Amino acid sequence: MKILITGGTGLVGTKLVKELRKRGHTVNVLVRKKSNKPNEFYWNYNRRQLDSEALEGVESIIHLAGASIGKKWTYEYKQELISSRVDSANFLYDHCTLADIKLKSFISASGVNYYGTFISDDILNEEAGIVKHDFLSDLCLKWESAALHFGNIADRTVILRTAPVLSEKGGTMEKLNMITNLNLSSAIGKGSQWFNWIHLDDLVDMYVQAVENPKFEGVFNAVADEIPTNKEFMKSLAKSRSKLFLPVNVPSFLLRMVFGEMSVVILEGTRVRNKKIKSLGFDFKYPELKQALKSFVKA
Template structure:
């Protein structure tokens, strides 16, 4: 029976991944800040103070690294450092501990973000070979995140970095505040409304993580997004329709978001048009490629 170490297991994606791994017969070691008693094999870690509970890495053949402080919180200078350190320093800590145990991993699978590409609103979708354009804070986060994953090259046969888009789920994720607006018949675009908004259904993301784990031809960076990449206006209109609510075509001016959210408004006002052809070329099959179908699934 293969053992997998998961970071970020208590998050929205991590919990579903944990259940999926169990169903497939894997043993999952979940590292947690403090004992939660929700996973069979919990191990306490504190990467800031160089602590990993004994046994966490015993028999481990792969690591799935999902941990990271939420970006949906005001970006003060201190919190921006936490966004980076929770992703990067935690990975460097794992690298150190794996080396100390002389473990050779079969795979190290790390989350990254579709924001790697910066503000990419071209009609030509960004591919994994493209360099970022119009860089912003999240671009730098993703670059550092992936650099920390690349450090596993000497101790892992494969490294997979999934550039994850905003995740559509019935519980949690970016949809929660948008559904509240739609319930009040206040669904409307923001900024120009023309900025692209890539997305992925949580079931497809979990499936992609399992696919990366089990397929030896998976190596390098992959965009984790569905076929359909709507604009912000199309997203809000489709959401309102899915909830049988009114859609207001008048856009909320971007300046209002900048005043109320500060630099954090970048993740709403900037867009990314991304291609998923690379992951599809590896024979990964999506369950949800149309936004309407994905929204109906989680709303109904």
């Protein structure tokens, strides 16, 4: 199958491109800088520019593009968070419709923050709506709405509401390792907030199956089985790194001082379940946190 990927040079995209090509798929990657590499095509959704050859023969699009959530949210950066996800998808849709392109599937990332960012013991699955409206839930709603437009030109639309991704090469682990690299670790804020997560290998496998398995359709929570509290997570992370875990939590106000509004991602959290994707028989390689953290420890 011929697949077009946005965000193909990021943490998830880089590994996904390699895996899809290994499985025999032809993968075109949209890039923000002009490139002479084979199967890399320039685009700039802000300037409405796209190499027309990028879409030739494409049967599936995977939309991973999006500015990092993990930076301070100024007003300008909030607009970039929205534009990089929503405007980019709308731009692709316009090009596909103008070229009369029909797709087998359109697969988009989203976030578990769709449900809202707050502390609760409630367990949320795909059938739950937005519980608390905030910036991230509104961002995810706009993101998913843009993806659903592709239902007009694609046989299937798939949305993966993704938890923070664990990888030894960056993402969530990169920031958390900054704490444990100081030879100590502690819970953050109250410590009772739930920490949803998914291993990079499992997330990549989800995208592969979303492309290849016609039963994948609609919204799925891309999150592991075991959901620890922040305190449990940080304690397990410290143990996996042979670091000291301190019983004193990092105060919430320090996080707010450093990260501003973005700190809500770290200080709040409810439990999200993967009910729907497991009903399709998806087999997690890393369903439990201990297994996932162990995979990052060099022998």
